[in-house]
Amino acid sequence: GESVGLHLPTLSVQEGDNSIINCAYSNSASDYFIWYKQESGKGPQFIIDIRSNMDKRQGQRVTVLLNKTVKHLSLQIAATQPGDSAVYFCAETPLHQFYFGTGTSLTVIP
Amino acid sequence: DSGVTQTPKHLITATGQRVTLRCSPRSGDLSVYWYQQSLDQGLQFLIQYYNGEERAKGNILERFSAQQFPDLHSELNLSSLELGDSALYFCASSRTSGASDTQYFGPGTRLTVL
Numbered sequence: 399g400e401s402v403g404l405h406l407p408t409l410s411v412q413e414g415d416n417s418i419i420n421c422a423y424s425n426s427a428s429d430y431f432i433w434y435k436q437e438s439g440k441g442p443q444f445i446i447d448i449r450s451n452m453d454k455r456q457g458q459r460v461t462v463l464l465n466k467t468v469k470h471l472s473l474q475i476a477a478t479q480p481g482d483s484a485v486y487f488c489a490e491t492p493l494h495q496f497y498f499g500t501g502t503s504l505t506v507i508p
Numbered sequence: 509d510s511g512v513t514q515t516p517k518h519l520i521t522a523t524g525q526r527v528t529l530r531c532s533p534r535s536g537d538l539s540v541y542w543y544q545q546s547l548d549q550g551l552q553f554l555i556q557y558y559n560g561e562e563r564a565k566g567n568i569l570e571r572f573s574a575q576q577f578p579d580l581h582s583e584l585n586l587s588s589l590e591l592g593d594s595a596l597y598f599c600a601s602s603r604t605s606g607a608s609d610t611q612y613f614g615p616g617t618r619l620t621v622l
Contacts (some may be wrong), residue, residue, distance in 0.1 A: 405538045433620060441598050441613030442551070447596065449608070490608040493604045496541070502549035 406485075408503045417475040421488030421504045424469065428490035433473045434460055438500070445473070445486075480506045485495045511535065512601050512614035520620045526529055526587040529617045533601030534541055539563065540582040541573055541611060546595040558605035569578070570580045 411417045423431070429450040434442035448455045448462045448471075455462050461474040471488050485501040511534035521527055533540050542554040544567075552565035557576035568574075571589075576582045586593060596618050600611040 439615075441512075441600075441616050443510070443613065444610050447608070447610075478536055494607050496553040496607070498551035498553075
């Protein structure tokens with residue numbers, strides 16, 4: 399099957415610092431990418447998306463960067479807050495399939 | 509609260525048994541997706557229904573089946589259960605069938621097969 403960032407790294411940041419979470423995807427046919435946040439005991443929650451014709455998209459405190467040359471996505475969270483502690487997944491949608499990575503666990507230290 | 513509901517919240521059963529998981533999408537959403545989340549496989553797309561019809565199929569085993577009813581709720585049937593089927597099963601819904609339509613996830617059903 400497809401692989402989207404199969405590693406589950408952990409990231410610890412101080413409250414107020416910026417966080418960067420990385421993801422590698424594998425399918426060149428993917429034209430749409432999404433970042434999800436999953437808090438303990440809950441389902442994934444949409445954060446931000448980006449289409450393959452863009453290389454950057456900004457939301458509220460979050461920015462997604464897409465580098466199609468190296469098949470890499472990143473999620474930047476500005477001024478990280480304790481409520482940002484969660485597992486973050488990237489996902490790609492080639493040919494109407496949906497592939498998720500195993501995620502990155504973000505811990506915010508107060 | 510995403511507006512997507514799933515029942516039951518927890519389910520414990522034995523190998524070889526059959527279970528049914530239920531999902532009610534957000535009001536107005538026509539697409540329902542099913543996902544399996546296990547520790548070793550991460551979040552895996554199983555199947556999508558749109559307005560009662562199968563729209564896309566992912567890594568769904570032959571022992572598993574799903575359907576979407578006229579009132580748009582969906583059921584995922586898991587049969588001949590194995591230990592490895594123990595996982596969280598999520599349902600998500602979206603307004604349309606488009607792959608780029610935002611999906612809203614339910615709280616999940618935790619299945620334990622003993």
